[in-house]
Amino acid sequence: MNPALTGFIFLLLIATAVSACLMKDILSSVIALSVFGVLLSIVFSILQAPDVALTQAVINSGMITSIFLVAYSQTMKVRSGEDNTRVIKTYYPFRTDEMVILFICIGLGFFLWKGIVPMGFSSLSGDAANHYINFAGVETGASNIVAAVLFDYRGFDTLGEIAVIFTTVTGISILFEGSRYHRSSSGLSFIVRRSMAFVIPLIILYASSIVLMGHLSPGGGFQGGTVLATASICFCVVYGSSFEAARIHPWIKETLESTGCLFFAGLGLIGLCTGAGFLANGAAGFPLGTQGTFISGGSIPLLNMAVGMKVGAGLSSLFYSMVKILEAPFEGIPGEVE
């Protein structure tokens, strides 16, 4: 790629991060953080990492921004009638203690740079990486080497990652314990409802395709599960969260999440039962198939489906538990269905 264009994109990245730091309004900082996430995903594509770019765009720039906005709407009070978009206030004339911290941060950056220079700017490929590149197609049958590493060679780490998501969802559900069906926001207008009724099935189709083709092209369980959770968030925002609770009852989400987790552990136990290790793929007798076709990869598509179920159900119940305790929509104008 043209070095000038790449340098420009990196400069935009730094400018977005600095503006997320310096702006006084929290909402502007959150939106700047979301733009930073999208630009970082573009940089990952430039650095030849399509899997990571997809994950970054979906999770960090889609999911986290919506959770930030939910937390913001529950804590910050905005006076109605005020249009404060004309003037952008920043923190720029720093106070004395902030100048000291600024010098400390610049010093930290200087020493980090001095630590990186002797490492050299060439690539560091070890024996493990060379083995995975050369033998991933033969030993696992998958076309996506990163999926093979995540679900076959380092499958136990993925089990730990699922445990982290489970703990987070449990923790947030405990923090927002309360009555179950408050009447929260009444949703958006008629135009948005009818149009989203056309769009949401396509989102679910897209999520399923990401999950099922995780072993052939960039994608997988985590990305597809998050897009599924995005469809559920659309339900919450567009139709109101009591509608969403009536259509997809919360115990369905809990059952789906636990089923995904048990499915993952069960596939690992099959490996134990046949004599190979826990979470073994080819050695446990899963049919590896021809590489490049849909039926290939052994247990990798099944593990992708388990992870997709778990992440999708978990993240959507996380969002629902943060949204269900919202108070009345806004002061003055009563909630209505138009």
Place this chain on the structure above:
Amino acid sequence: MNGPVVRLISFSLMTLGVFFSLASAIGIVRFPDVYTRLHAGTKALTGGALFILFGAALQCGSWQAAAKILLIAGFFLVTNPIATHAIARACYRHGILPEPAHLDHYGKTLKRRDLK
């Protein structure tokens, strides 16, 4: 689909799209009011993105990739105006009024519903 004429057409479509997106960005910065900024942010931006996507679809290697790009263009065409409508409605109900406002049908509709 890689002849010189096709490439010329696709590059000119992409340049047109870049011009529209740049105009939309300048409009968002320079317009005075929320509502006028929304105009700039939707109409010019949707057109610009569609031109760029059509230009990219003309240059694809296989018809599957071109079909995927056209699906993205269709999705963008449907969802961007919906989002703008939702933002404008939320702005009005939050209390920000466009100035000067000569006709206010939405306000009259809301008042009539409140009096019922």
Place this chain on the structure above:
Amino acid sequence: MTMSSMSFAAAIIIFCTGFFTLLTGRNLFRMVIGISLMEGALLLFIITVGYVPGGVPPLLPLKGLPVNPLPHAFTLTTIVIGASHIALALAFVVRIHSSYKTLDVEKIRGLRE
């Protein structure tokens, strides 16, 4: 300036920006934004370590020299875990607000009493 050195420099600058936001943030939201910026810089650093100049994405069938796939797998895990703990941090922020009615760090001194 090669691509790798530009990436490393950008990652260090963004990390220091996030660190500065975390240290000088008076609002609880600013601290969460700072943590998120530091995580983004870290992800950029990890991917740049595995970058091979002139490489292709690690998808079979390979069309050249592939980029190191191990940092990609590690980064996927890091993104998911980072998102989980930002979500939990935001849940804590909402809960603290509903208890103390303020988000100013100077005013939340419950442990002192």
